[in-house]
Amino acid sequence: MRLFAAIPMPETAREALLDVLARLKQTGWPVRWVGEGNLHLTVKFYGDVPDEDVARLGEELAAAVRGTPVLPMQLTGVNAFPALRRPRVIWAAVDAPPALELMQHRVEQAAAASGFPPEGKAFRPHITLGRLKSSASLPRAAAEMLEQMVLNVAFEASRVVLFESRLSRQGAQHTALETLDLDRGGGA
Secondary structure (H helix, E strand, O other): OEEEEEEEOOHHHHHHHHHHHHHHHOOOOOEEEOOHHHOEEEEEEEEEOOHHHHHHHHHHHHHHHOOOEOEEEEEEEEEEEOOOOOOOEEEEEEEOOHHHHHHHHHHHHHHHHOOOOOOOOOOOOEEEEEEEOOOOOOOOHHHHHHHOOEEEEEEEEOEEEEEEEEOOOOOOEEEEEEEEEOEOOOOO
């Protein structure tokens, strides 16, 4: 099974992201846009996991997430990896508290202890919106357009989900395997 852990988007953030996606799709750029149901903030991509290891992985993820408070976050704009002038991935920027990075670090450590390779680059909270098709490039005006797409949408991240991802010609299909609620405090 191809697995990853992610924070799903609550409705307010999802609606704002769908609005951005609708505007971006109108450009006609050579980009494979993310499906409406696949908007999430990836915490850890595990890759292919043998079926017999899934339950243990879920337990380790739960232990790593335990005690993390609900996270106040904000969508702030649109950007690209590796850079706006030569993008391969277009994404929405997320401003998040240090508790997200701490949780992600614990998840990464638990995964490494179980034999899953570390990411190899610094964690940068974002929501992937689309990936350029191989060897494609965007018009010069694209960077300016992306820079001007300012978002100001606050939301709460209240859960982490272990997803299975199945790839097909129609795009990735994600199925939630386990949902872990973040701590609301006060014993609630």
